[in-house]
Amino acid sequence: MKRAEVGNIIEFREGLQGIVEKVYENSVIVDLTYMENFQDLQIESRTVVNHKNYKIIRESAG
Template identity: 75%
Template structure:
C-alpha cells in the first residue's frame, strides 16, 4: 500500500477527490475544495480518510 504525501490528489468514497494536507499514522486529512463541484455538494471543506480507503491520482507538484 502506497501512502499519500502532502500535496497528492487522491480519490475516495463515491468519486470524491481532494488534496492531502496532512499525513497521520493511519489516515490523511484531505481538502475537498479541489473539486470543481464542491459548492454544489454541500459537504465539509475537509475530511479524514484511512490509508486503506483511497487511491493516489496525482503526485504533489513540488516545484
Template identity: 75%
Template sequence: MKIAEVGNIIEFKDGRLQGIVEKVNENSVIVDLTIMENFHDLELEEKTVVNHKKYKILNKDLF
C-alpha cells in the same frame, strides 16, 4: 499499500470524491475537498479524514 504525501491528489468513495492531502497521520490523511469543481453543489465540509486503506493516489502534486 502506497501512503499519500502532502500535496498529493487522492480519490475516495469509489472515485466520487477527490481532494488534496494536507496532513498525513499514522492511519489516515486529512484532505481538502475544495479542489473539486462541484464542491459547493455537494454541500460537504471543506476537509475530511480518509483512512490509508480507503483512497487511491491520482497524481503526485497539484502544483
C-alpha cells in the same frame, strides 16, 4: 500500498477527490475544495480518510 503525501490528489468514497493536507499514521486530512463541484455537494471542506480507503490520482510535484 503506497501512502499519500502532502500535496497529492487522492480519490475516495465514490469519486470524491481532494488534496492531502496532513498525513497521520493511519489516515490523511483532505481538502475537498479542490473539486469543481464542491459548492454543489454541500459537504464540509475537509475530511479524514484512512490509508486503506483511497487511491492516489496525482502525486505532488514537490
